[in-house]
Structure formats: structure tokens, C-alpha cells
Amino acid sequence: xxxxxxxxxxxxxxxxxxxxxxxxxxxxxxxxxxxxxxxxxxxxxxxxxxxxxxxxxxxxxxxxxxxxxxxxxxxxxxxxxxxxxxxxxxxxxxxxxxxxxxxxxxxxxxxxxxxxxxxxxxxxxxxxxxxxxxxxxxxxxxxxxxxxxxxxxxxxxxxxxxxxxxxxxxxxxxxxxxxxxxxxxxxxxxxxxxxxxxxxxxxxxxxxxxxxxxxxxxxxxxxxxxxxxxxxxxxxxxxxxxxxxxxxxxxxxxxxxxxxxxxxxxxxxxxxxxxxxxxxxxxxxxxxxxxxxxxxxxxxxxxxxxxxxxxxxxxxxxxxxxxxxxxxxxxxxxxxxxxxxxxxxxxxxxxxxxxxxxxxxxxxxxxxxxxxxxxxxxxxxxxxxxxxxxxxxxxxxxxxxxxxxxxxxxxxxxxxxx
Ligand code: EPZ
Numbered sequence: 001x002x003x004x005x006x007x008x009x010x011x012x013x014x015x016x017x018x019x020x021x022x023x024x025x026x027x028x029x030x031x032x033x034x035x036x037x038x039x040x041x042x043x044x045x046x047x048x049x050x051x052x053x054x055x056x057x058x059x060x061x062x063x064x065x066x067x068x069x070x071x072x073x074x075x076x077x078x079x080x081x082x083x084x085x086x087x088x089x090x091x092x093x094x095x096x097x098x099x100x101x102x103x104x105x106x107x108x109x110x111x112x113x114x115x116x117x118x119x120x121x122x123x124x125x126x127x128x129x130x131x132x133x134x135x136x137x138x139x140x141x142x143x144x145x146x147x148x149x150x151x152x153x154x155x156x157x158x159x160x161x162x163x164x165x166x167x168x169x170x171x172x173x174x175x176x177x178x179x180x181x182x183x184x185x186x187x188x189x190x191x192x193x194x195x196x197x198x199x200x201x202x203x204x205x206x207x208x209x210x211x212x213x214x215x216x217x218x219x220x221x222x223x224x225x226x227x228x229x230x231x232x233x234x235x236x237x238x239x240x241x242x243x244x245x246x247x248x249x250x251x252x253x254x255x256x257x258x259x260x261x262x263x264x265x266x267x268x269x270x271x272x273x274x275x276x277x278x279x280x281x282x283x284x285x286x287x288x289x290x291x292x293x294x295x296x297x298x299x300x301x302x303x304x305x306x307x308x309x310x311x312x313x314x315x316x317x318x319x320x321x322x323x324x325x326x327x328x329x330x331x332x333x334x335x336x337x338x339x340x341x342x343x344x345x346x347x348x349x350x351x352x353x354x355x356x357x358x359x360x361x362x363x364x365x366x367x368x369x370x371x372x373x374x375x376x377x378x379x380x381x382x383x384x385x386x387x388x389x390x391x392x393x394x395x396x397x398x399x400x401x402x403x404x405x406x407x408x409x410x411x412x413x414x415x416x417x418x
Contacts, residue, residue: 004388004402006379007411008361012247014408016238018254019045019399020228023163024193026092028228029053029072031171031194033060033099035201036075037223044070044228045399048392052090059084060096069225080104083142087112090396094122094164097145098172101134106146117368118327124158124165131156132169132176153178153217161186161297166213167194173215174203182213188298189258193229200224230278232258233304234398237373239263239282240308241408243271244315245381249408250281261301265291269312288312290320290355297326307333307371311378313353314342322351333371336364340382361386369397376401380410 020043030053032039044050054064061077064070080100087093093112100107112122126136126143133151137144153176156169166186171194173180185191187209195208201224204216235254242249243266256263256275263273263280269288274281290313295303303326313320314337324330331351334344339362343354361384366372372393379386391414394401402412 001389002391002414002416004376004379004391005413005415006361006376006386006388008380008382008384008386009358010245010380010409010411012241012245012249012380012405012408012410014249016249016251016404016408018230018235018238018251019043021045021190021193021231022047022049022397023188024190024229025050026053027095027167027171027190027194028197028226029057030092030095030099031198032062032072032074033057033077033096033103034171034175034198035221035223037201037221039072039201039223040225041070041072042068042225042227043230045231047397047399048395049090049092049397052086053092055086056082056084056093056096060100077103080107082109084110091120091164094125095167095171097125097143098129098168101129101145101147102151102172102175106144108142108144110142116332117330122164124160124162125168128156128165128169129172132172132180151176153180153215155181155183157183158185160184163188163191166191170195170205170208170213170215171198173217174198174205174221175219176217178217180215180217182215183211185211185213186297187211189229189232197226200226230254230258232262233302233370235259235280236262236302236305237308237398238404238408239266239280240312241377241380241405242282243269243284243288244312244377246284246286247408248281248283250279252279254278254280256280261299262305265293265301265309269316287355288316290316290318290353292321294323295325303327303330304370306330307374308377310334310351310353311337311374313355314344314359314378315381316353316355318355320353320355322353324349330368330371332367333375336367336375337378339364340378340386358383360384363387363389366390366393369393373398373401376405376412380405380412
């Protein structure tokens with residue numbers, strides 16, 4: 001298994017070019033199943049989750065070429081069953097079900113997996129598809145969907161906010177006759193990006209980014225070219241790298257207005273922040289101030305930045321509390337930080353921090369994608385050597401992470417400990 005070997009403490013200074021957003025590229029890749037015309041996607045990050053999605057599409061019969069862009073031709077798709085093991089390695093696979101159903105009148109996928117941050121049920125996805133008129137049956141390890149009578153647009157009021165279920169319903173309703181209204185929709189920028197992509201190829205989606213999305217079904221979609229949104233979580237992660245190491249990092253090819261709540265929290269921590277149209281620069285003199293954080297659906301504080309801000313609180317001056325309200329098991333990395341010398345107490349979905357002067361390098365284990373990078377950053381600021389195990393989590397969501405970190409002064413090496 002590959003590990004990262006990190007030497008600290010280092011002060012992280014330099015320039016980072018942000019990649020495209022994983023959580024935009026994934027739904028958009030699966031949404032290409034809705035059309036038979038050629039699609040070119042630009043700014044798609046090179047990540048293992050993207051490779052998995054491409055693999056699934058190819059096994060369904062799509063023809064996909066990758067150079068600086070990804071070229072997708074789904075006219076060759078001839079299989080409505082995504083029953084390959086790769087489907088279970090990634091939560092995003094669920095987004096194949098709706099398009100397969102629309103395309104073939106039936107679809108079947110293995111139950112999608114994901115990381116260990118929570119049970120990750122898919123009941124809201126299923127309820128949404130049933131509201132559109134689909135017949136859904138949960139088999140032992142798979143989900144079967146079929147259209148007995150024609151699907152019709154529906155009024156769907158989400159019982160709770162779900163990024164994934166909002167996307168499932170939105171992309172499926174694109175080709176369902178009539179009007180579909182999604183009430184209490186999730187508002188993440190990646191949902192807006194998916195809607196913008198679909199509208200580029202002929203869909204009629206309004207209100208994405210608000211809590212009411214209206215989709216007027218069309219009969220077919222065309223082809224086109226689309227550029228994926230920059231990754232706001234990667235941006236936030238590299239800003240935190242500067243904030244926790246007393247450094248100065250500038251992120252280019254990003255969109256500051258996607259990070260409003262993250263930037264206001266970093267200001268509160270005492271960072272000196274400058275922003276331009278497509279760049280953000282953060283400088284931290286000395287230790288950050290401690291911050292109280294409650295995660296929430298967008299535009300609230302993103303749960304995908306929870307572990308990075310927890311690391312800030314670990315090295316900050318003062319006491320703070322982080323409350324995780326989205327996932328039930330997203331503090332798995334805390335014991336690893338405590339082994340590095342952090343002073344943290346967990347009470348149900350709260351973590352209480354007392355900032356410490358320094359951390360000590362040791363062996364730690366990554367548990368999920370976002371906290372894995374926080375352990376790497378902890379290694380960058382800790383005294384001595386930190387070895388992070390199970391780094392396959394990181395490769396799922398961060399493109400070229402060791403090169404990007406090395407470019408800002410980290411001492412990091414990928415070692416393969418067979
Ligand atoms: C998406 O996951 C993202 N993944 C997650 O990013 C992100 O943390 C999450 O949205 C919240 O922003 C992708 O986009 C691939 P949800 P998703 O449906 O869609 C519950 C990362 O690191 N729920 O908004 O799974 C669910 O258990 C990943 O990039 C149901 O109960 O999130 C959770 O408690 C991690 N039933 C809450 O809703 C359902 O049918 C929010 O989940 C669906 C969700």
C-alpha cells in the first residue's frame with residue numbers, strides 16, 4: 001500500500017493552480033448518458049474517482065478519449081446494467097441509474113459505496129425517481145429501475161437536503177415530459193454546474209442554486225463543449241495549508257465567490273486575504289485564532305472543509321468547538337491527530353479543541369478523502385516525520401497532491417511499502 005512520508009515543520013509558501021471540481025465532473029460525466037451526441041468536457045481533474053466513472057461509462061459501451069479534455073461519445077452505449085464491482089467503490093455511481101432508466105426504459109446498478117463517513121443511504125434518490133413514476137426495486141446488492149408507464153414531471157418536496165438526490169432527480173427529469181419542481185433542493189455550486197452543463201446541450205432547467213429547481217422536460221439533448229467549475233474544496237484546503245503553517249499561498253484558476261463562508265472564517269482566524277477575479281491569496285502571521293464551526297448545507301459551512309478547519313483549531317490559540325451536522329461519522333481522523341499531540345475531546349457530533357503550540361510527527365492512518373489531506377497538512381506542520389497510510393483516499397479527490405504541496409515547500413514523498 002502506498003504511504004506519504006512527510007517531514008516537518010515547514011512553512012508553506014507559493015502558488016497553486018486549482019483543478020476542476022470532482023463533485024461537478026462526476027455528475028456531469030454520468031449525465032452524458034442522457035444524450036447520444038458527442039460531448040467535450042474541459043478542466044476535468046485527473047483523479048481516481050474520475051477514472052472510476054470513465055471505466056463505468058466505458059463498460060456500459062461509451063467511447064471515451066482523454067487528452068487535455070475528455071471526449072465522450074455515448075452513442076455506442078448498449079448496456080443498461082452497471083453491475084461491475086467498480087460501481088461499489090464510489091457513491092457517485094448512483095448518478096448512472098436515472099440516465100440509464102431514461103435511455104433504456106430500465107436500469108440496474110450495484111448498490112454504490114463511498115467513504116466511511118456515514119451510512120450514506122439512497123432513500124431520497126429512490127423516492128425522487130418513484131415520484132417521477134419509475135418502478136424501483138431494491139435487490140440484495142443492486143437497485144433495479146424500470147418504466148412501466150411513461151414517466152411524468154412531478155412536484156417533489158425533499159424531506160431533507162441532499163446534494164446527491166437533488167442531482168439524481170434533476171438530471172433524470174431533464175428528459176421526462178412535463179414540469180418537475182424540486183422543493184428544498186440542495187444549492188451547492190456543483191449542482192449549478194451540472195444544470196449549466198445540461199442547459200448547454202438543450203435542457204430547460206431553472207433555479208439551480210436556489211431551493212426550488214424547475215425542470216421542463218425536453219425530448220432529446222444535443223452535444224457540446226463544457227468547462228468544469230474550479231474545485232472550491234481544493235482551494236479551501238490549500239488556503240488552510242498557509243493558515244496552519246504561518247505561510248503565504250496564492251490559489252489561481254479558482255472562483256472566490258464560491259468560498260464566501262470559508263473566507264469569512266479565515267478572516268476571523270486572523271488571515272490576511274486578498275482576492276481577484278480568479279485568484280485568492282492568504283497570508284498568516286503566527287498562529288491562527290481558534291474558530292467555532294457548524295457544518296451546514298450550502299451556502300453554510302461545507303462539511304468537506306470540516307477536517308481542514310479542525311486542523312486549524314488544533315494549532316490555533318484558544319479553545320473552539322466544531323459541530324458536524326451532515327454526516328454521522330466524520331470525526332474518524334480525530335484520534336490520529338490526538339496521537340500527534342492535539343488536544344481534542346469528542347462529544348457525539350461535537351469536537352472540542354484546545355490549541356497546542358506544536359504537533360509531533362508519527363505514523364497515522366487516513367480514513368476518508370478530506371481528512372486524509374488534513375493529516376498530510378498536520379505532518380507538514382508537525383516536528384519530525386509523519387507517515388500517512390492508506391493514501392488511496394487522497395488520490396480519489398486531489399489531483400497531483402504531492403507535487404502541488406512540494407511546489408509550496410512541503411517535504412513529502414510517496415513511498416510504496418509492499
Ligand atoms: C455529496 O455527497 C458530496 N459527494 C460529498 O462530498 C459532500 O460531503 C456531500 O454532498 C454534502 O455536501 C459528491 O458530490 C460525490 P448528501 P452526497 O446526499 O450526495 C443523507 C467528498 O469528499 N442522505 O447531501 O452523498 C446523507 O446520509 C464527498 O467529495 C440520506 O439520508 O451527500 C447525509 O447525512 C464526501 N438519504 C446527508 O443526507 C439519501 O438518499 C447529506 O448527504 C441521500 C442522503
